[in-house]
Amino acid sequence: MRLVCPSSEKKTHGLWQITKWVSDHNCLGDxxxxxxxxxxxxxxxxxxxxxxxxxxxxxxxxxxxxxxxxxxxxxxxxxxxxxxxxxxxxxxDSWDSNFAELPKYVDALMQSNQGSVIRWLHHSDSTDQMKTFKYVFWAFGPAIDAFHMCRPVICVDDTHLRGEYKGKLLVAVTQDANNQIIPITYAIVDEDTISSWSWFMEQFRYHVTRDRYPICVISYRHNGIIHAMTHFDYWQEPLAFHRFCLRHVRSNLMTHFKGLHLKRLCWAMGRARQLRK
Incomplete structure (x- = not known):
């Protein structure tokens, strides 16, 4: 559309300004x-x-x-x-610059939270001048200390990262005596694979649980988590116990079988503490 009124965009404020008034014009319709x-x-x-x-x-x-x-x-x-x-x-700022600042940001978090842990795993083609991270794991010192005061039960899960660079966020949480959720550790990985979950669980055992035994791990049925719990001695019984999340079990059941009664029975069965029940 041709503008009859002479105008230009001003760099000072980014708005358009009419430079010459024309009394009869049709620059803007409805x-x-x-x-x-x-x-x-x-x-x-x-x-x-x-x-x-x-x-x-x-x-x-x-x-x-x-x-x-x-x-x-x-x-x-x-x-x-x-x-x-x-x-x-x-x-x-841009996604590129934010990811480039991630090491400085995490380092600042570690310095301001005594006892915190951070571990990086870089791609094999990284150099001293240019490092490209594959996984990054961190746990805040206060959260690590809190875990050792809570029940020896953790829940691990993952979620999608949104943005220009895709990836997964792996997390581990516990529960205190007031049944409040306490996040313990986090990790950013490329995908939730056997490799990434094994690395995450290895870091968690070494830096967080340390010499605390036994530990109960609750998760959904992911091959990576199952692999980590069955291929590392320190995640096997009697040092650790692996149980599946009841909500995920019930959800999987309901994809094959329908009915509110069956749904309630599944939940009651999962919550039962005695075999006879």
Whole structure:
């Protein structure tokens, strides 16, 4: 769309300013189309950057509605998606720079939390000048101390990492006497594989449980966890006991068999402490 009013974008504030007034014009109708080349993703980013600072969960569809209402422009979802990503980078910097700062960040955490542990596993092609981490494991000193005051039971699980670089977050938690959850250890890995879980469980035993025996480990039925619990002597009975999460067991059962009664029986059976029950 051709603009009759002469205007330009000012670098000082990033807004468009009319440089010459034309009394009769038709620059703006009720709604401009999404083909407006002036409204780039960078302009959108600068427009919503403060909203992103206040609410990182600001959704793309809500931004589209906001631009349509305030700027009177019908903008495409894709352009707003890129604008939102650029706004996040304006606030938190890029994914590359954040990952590059990870060693300094973790090191600062370790220095401010006495007794904390961090272990890195780098890719085989890493050099002294350029190291690429494959796994990183850390546990805060206060959490390690708390674990030794809690019941000898841990739950291990994983979840997906969201962002430009995919990966998995492995965690281990315990429960105190007030039945409150205490996170103990974390690890960032590329995938939840036999290799990554074995490495995680090895670090956990060496740096956290240490000489505390026995330990009960609760998990879902992942081959990597099962492998670690059966191939390391210190994770085998009577030094350790492996049990499966009842919620996951019941969920797997209900994929093959339906019914509320069966669902309740499965839970009652899993909670029973005596074989006869």
């Amino acid at each position: 709604l401009m189309s999404n083909n407006n080349a002036s409204l780039t993703s960078a302009v959108i980013a600068r427009h919503i950057v403060h909203s992103i600072e206040d609410d990182l969960g600001y959704k793309v569809k809500n931004i589209v509605s906001h631009i349509k209402e305030v700027l009177k422009v019908d903008v495409s979802y894709k352009k707003v998606w890129y604008g939102r990503r650029k706004a996040i980078e304006l606030v938190f």
